[in-house]
Amino acid sequence: MVEALTFGNVEADTMAYLEPLVLVDVERVLSDPLPPGPFVRVLLTGGRRINLSLIEHRVTLECWGGTGTDADSQAFTLGQSTYGHMGAWRTDSIWVPEGENAFVGSPYADVDPDTKRPRYVMTANVRQAVTHL
Amino acid sequence: MATQIKLYSKGFAEIRTFPKVMKMLDDIAEATARRAGEGFEAEPAKPTGGRVRGRAAVVARTTDAMRAQAKSRALERAIGGA
Numbered sequence: 001m002v003e004a005l006t007f008g009n010v011e012a013d014t015m016a017y018l019e020p021l022v023l024v025d026v027e028r029v030l031s032d033p034l035p036p037g038p039f040v041r042v043l044l045t046g047g048r049r050i051n052l053s054l055i056e057h058r059v060t061l062e063c064w065g066g067t068g069t070d071a072d073s074q075a076f077t078l079g080q081s082t083y084g085h086m087g088a089w090r091t092d093s094i095w096v097p098e099g100e101n102a103f104v105g106s107p108y109a110d111v112d113p114d115t116k117r118p119r120y121v122m123t124a125n126v127r128q129a130v131t132h133l
Numbered sequence: 134m135a136t137q138i139k140l141y142s143k144g145f146a147e148i149r150t151f152p153k154v155m156k157m158l159d160d161i162a163e164a165t166a167r168r169a170g171e172g173f174e175a176e177p178a179k180p181t182g183g184r185v186r187g188r189a190a191v192v193a194r195t196t197d198a199m200r201a202q203a204k205s206r207a208l209e210r211a212i213g214g215a
Contacts, residue, residue: 110203
């Protein structure tokens with residue numbers, strides 16, 4: 001008998017995990033126009049299969065500041081908060097490994113070339129266990 | 134009798150910067166630059182200061198490459214293999 005193995009949608013899971021914690025909108029596709037307030041964008045940027053039942057995804061998180069004068073500090077605070085919450089993500093089927101394997105690097109400052117809005121960007125390693133059909 | 138081990142710490146730095154290791158880093162950087170697309174270039178591996186490690190880099194050389202990084206995270210995708 002061949003058993004089908006499936007994995008959940010890591011982007012959707014990340015959005016569902018983060019939204020109640022960071023208390024701002026968490027999006028995957030950028031809306032047009034962009035939300036005026038701070039928000040987080042979740043982007044799956046790759047990963048690797050560790051074994052038959054485990055994938056390590058690379059999930060990039062862009063923490064955007066708003067459009068006001070405090071946009072920079074909003075982006076920074078949101079970046080720090082997201083960094084902390086992602087590093088602490090541990091559930092049975094999806095988690096971020098502890099220690100230096102949690103992130104590809106620390107959050108870095110970045111500016112959107114079109115809107116000039118400030119962002120803090122980080123890439124987390126999100127491990128996901130198989131879901132049996 | 135207890136055995137004492139004395140680590141030759143300079144040797145670790147030498148291992149981390151062996152020509153074979155530096156070549157491996159160059160290969161990874163070049164493959165990453167290729168995956169990231171036009172305008173991305175690999176910089177050859179060099180020993181770092183401090184704990185002395187080999188480090189290669191991929192940089193966005195053109196405006197288009199910088200934009201691809203800022204808008205669609207070309208480097209993260211290239212590292213992640215996407």
